[in-house]
Amino acid sequence: MTAHPAAAPAVRPAPAGPDAALPPLFAALERWSRERPDDPAVSAGDGALSHAGLAARTAAMAAGLSAAGAGPETAVGLLLGRSRDSVPALLAVWSLGATAVPLDPGHPVDRLASALADAGVSVLVTPEVPAGLDVTGVRTLDPAGPPCRPSAAVGPLDVAAPGPDTCAYVIYTSGTTGRPKGVEVTYRGLDTFVRALAGLGPQPAGLGLNAVSPAFDGWLWCTLLYLVHGQGVALVDLSLDGLRRAAEAGREPIPAGLRTASLTPSLLAAHGGALSGAEVVVVAGEQCPAALAGRFSRDRRLLNVYGPTEVTIAATWADSERGDDVSTIGRPLPDYRAYVLDDDLIPVAEGIEGELHLGGPAVARGYRNRPGLTAARFLPDPFQGGGARMYRTGDLVVRRPGGELEYRGRRDDQVKVRGHRIELGEVERVAAELPEVVAAAACVLGSGQTLGLAVVAAPGAEGALAESVTGHCAKLLPEAAVPATVRVVDRIPTLTTGKADRDELARRLAEPPREEVAGDANAREREVMAVWAEALEREVPGPDADFFELGGHSLAAARVVADLRRTTGLRLTLGTLLSRPTVADVAAELDRLAAESGAPETALRTAEGA
Numbered sequence: 359m360t361a362h363p364a365a366a367p368a369v370r371p372a373p374a375g376p377d378a379a380l381p382p383l384f385a386a387l388e389r390w391s392r393e394r395p396d397d398p399a400v401s402a403g404d405g406a407l408s409h410a411g412l413a414a415r416t417a418a419m420a421a422g423l424s425a426a427g428a429g430p431e432t433a434v435g436l437l438l439g440r441s442r443d444s445v446p447a448l449l450a451v452w453s454l455g456a457t458a459v460p461l462d463p464g465h466p467v468d469r470l471a472s473a474l475a476d477a478g479v480s481v482l483v484t485p486e487v488p489a490g491l492d493v494t495g496v497r498t499l500d501p502a503g504p505p506c507r508p509s510a511a512v513g514p515l516d517v518a519a520p521g522p523d524t525c526a527y528v529i530y531t532s533g534t535t536g537r538p539k540g541v542e543v544t545y546r547g548l549d550t551f552v553r554a555l556a557g558l559g560p561q562p563a564g565l566g567l568n569a570v571s572p573a574f575d576g577w578l579w580c581t582l583l584y585l586v587h588g589q590g591v592a593l594v595d596l597s598l599d600g601l602r603r604a605a606e607a608g609r610e611p612i613p614a615g616l617r618t619a620s621l622t623p624s625l626l627a628a629h630g631g632a633l634s635g636a637e638v639v640v641v642a643g644e645q646c647p648a649a650l651a652g653r654f655s656r657d658r659r660l661l662n663v664y665g666p667t668e669v670t671i672a673a674t675w676a677d678s679e680r681g682d683d684v685s686t687i688g689r690p691l692p693d694y695r696a697y698v699l700d701d702d703l704i705p706v707a708e709g710i711e712g713e714l715h716l717g718g719p720a721v722a723r724g725y726r727n728r729p730g731l732t733a734a735r736f737l738p739d740p741f742q743g744g745g746a747r748m749y750r751t752g753d754l755v756v757r758r759p760g761g762e763l764e765y766r767g768r769r770d771d772q773v774k775v776r777g778h779r780i781e782l783g784e785v786e787r788v789a790a791e792l793p794e795v796v797a798a799a800a801c802v803l804g805s806g807q808t809l810g811l812a813v814v815a816a817p818g819a820e821g822a823l824a825e826s827v828t829g830h831c832a833k834l835l836p837e838a839a840v841p842a843t844v845r846v847v848d849r850i851p852t853l854t855t856g857k858a859d860r861d862e863l864a865r866r867l868a869e870p871p872r873e874e875v876a877g878d879a880n881a882r883e884r885e886v887m888a889v890w891a892e893a894l895e896r897e898v899p900g901p902d903a904d905f906f907e908l909g910g911h912s913l914a915a916a917r918v919v920a921d922l923r924r925t926t927g928l929r930l931t932l933g934t935l936l937s938r939p940t941v942a943d944v945a946a947e948l949d950r951l952a953a954e955s956g957a958p959e960t961a962l963r964t965a966e967g968a
Contacts, residue, residue: 382552390588398590402442417515419450422506430455437484440593443501455520458527462573522546532781540726547670547720554691562588564617605933622777628916643777648685670720686762694718717748778838794819799858810867811841842909882945905939
C-alpha cells in the first residue's frame with residue numbers, strides 16, 4: 359500500500375484562498391487519511407489500498423487526467439470494472455470538477471459506444487479497450503501507466519471547487535426509445551447527498567460490500583457510504599463470471615467479516631447467509647418483501663433505501679435504528695422533499711395513493727441531449743418556487759400517518775429486474791429491429807427475476823426466430839434486460855385499451871411449449887429438473903438440458919443450489935453447477951455426495967415413491 363507524505367496533508371483545496379473549504383466528500387477522505395492512514399479503504403480482486411494509499415493514488419490519477427485536459431464539464435469515461443483503481447479514478451475526476459461517466463465492461467460494445475458518443479466522452483480511463491469499441495477521437499489513459507502511475511513527483515491531492523450546477527456524473531439508464539438515456543447529476547446534488555449520508559453514523563474501520571455494476575448509481579451509494587464513514591469498500595463480483603472465478607479459486611463469492619453490506623433484496627435473499635456478522639445491512643434497488651426486511655432487521659440495523667437516479671442516488675430511507683417500519687421506503691433524506699400528488703399535482707391526503715414527486719437541491723440537471731424528456735419529467739416545484747424543480751418519479755406511494763412512505767408500484771412500463779431499472783419498451787423496440795419481427799411485447803415473469811418476451815413473426819420467419827431475437831438482445835442490452843424466455847406467438851394478448859396485457863402474457867410464457875417434454879430421466883434427475891423449473895419459470899426438457907442455455911443467471915444459480923441443499927441435505931456447491939451445468943451432471947454429483955456421506959436420501963426415496 360502507498361503511504362502519503364507525512365510532511366503534507368493528503369487532500370487540500372485547490373488554490374482558491376487560504377480559507378477555501380473542501381467539499382464534504384473530500385473533507386471526509388482527508389479526515390480518514392489523516393486519522394486512519396493504514397486502515398483499508400479499497401479491497402478488490404486486483405489488490406487493496408489504505409486510506410493514505412487511496413489519497414496518493416487519487417492524486418496521481420488526477421495529475422494524469424489533468425494532463426489529458428480534464429476539467430469542468432469534460433466527460434471522462436471510467437471503464438475499469440471492479441478494479442481497485444475504479445475508486446481513485448472516480449475521485450480523481452471529481453477532484454478536477456470534471457464529469458464522470460461510469461461504464462461497465464460487461465455491457466455490450468454497442469451500448470458502450472452509444473454512451474461514449476451521447477456523453478461526449480473525450481478521455482477514457484481503462485486498462486484495455488474492449489474489442490470492437492471504436493474510440494476514435496477519445497484519449498485513452500491506462501490507470502497503471504504514465505501519466506497516472508504514482509511517483510515521488512506527485513504531491514498531495516488538490517481539489518477544485520466546481521460550480522454547483524456543473525455536471526458531476528452521467529449515469530445511463532434504460533430508455534423507452536430503445537436507447538439508454540443519460541442522467542446528469544450536479545455537484546450541488548452530490549454534495550447534498552454526501553451531507554445526508556454523513557448523518558447515518560456507522561462506525562469507522564472494517565469493510566463494506568459493493569457488489570453493484572459499476573455503471574449504476576448503486577455503485578456510488580456503496581462506495582460513498584463506506585468512504586464517508588471511514589470504512590473500506592470491498593468490490594465483489596456476483597455476476598456469473600464473478601461466481602465462476604470465485605469457484606475456480608476455491609473461495610466464497612462474498613468475503614467473511616464484512617461490517618456493512620448493501621444489496622438488492624434479490625441478492626440479499628440469495629447471498630444473505632454470508633452476512634451473519636454484518637452490523638448494518640442496506641437494501642435498495644427493488645421493493646423489499648416484508649418477510650425479508652423482518653429477517654434481516656433482527657439483531658442488526660437495516661436500512662431500506664429508495665431513490666431514482668434522477669435525484670442523486672437516494673431520496674428516502676427507512677431505518678430500523680430510529681424505529682421505522684423497514685418494509686416501507688421511509689422518509690426523505692435531509693434537504694430532500696417528497697410530495698404525494700394526484701394527476702393535477704395537488705397533494706393527496708394520508709392513506710390515499712398518489713404519484714411520488716421529489717424535490718430539493720439534489721434533483722438532477724436533466725437528461726443529456728434530451729430536452730423534451732427533461733421537460734416532461736423535471737417539473738417546476740410549486741411548493742418551493744424560485745426556479746426550484748421536482749422530479750416526477752412514476753412511482754405510486756401512500757403516505758402513512760407517521761410520515762413513512764409505502765411503495766405501491768409503477769404508473770408506467772418501467773420495471774426492476776435484479777436491481778436494474780428497465781423500460782419494457784426498450785426491450786420491445788430492440789427486438790422489433792429485426793425485420794422478421796412484426797410485433798413484440800415484454801413482461802416480468804412471476805419471480806420478478808427475469809423477463810419474458812413474445813414476438814409475432816413475419817410470414818415464413820417462425821423457424822429460429824426466438825434464438826435470433828435472444829442473440830440480438832444480448833448484443834444491445836445489459837444482461838438483466840435480455841429476455842430469459844422468448845416465445846413466437848400468433849398474437850399478443852391485449853387489454854380493452856389495445857395495450858399488451860402483460861399479466862396474461864406472463865401467465866402464458868410460464869406455460870411450457872407443447873413440444874417441450876421431459877426425456878427419460880431417473881428419480882434424482884427429476885428432482886433436479888423440478889427445482890430448476892421453479893427457479894427458471896419454464897419446463898426443463900430433460901437430463902441433457904443446460905442450466906444457462908435455459909436462461910439461468912447468477913441469482914437463479916444461487917437459488918437452485920440452496921434449494922437442492924435444503925431438499926436433499928447434501929452440500930452441493932455452486933462451483934458444480936457453474937462448471938457442469940446439465941441436469942445429468944448435477945444429479946450425478948448429488949448421487950456421489952450421497953454415497954460419500956451415507957446420508958439418508960429422503961427426497962430421493964419420496965421421488966421414487968418409497
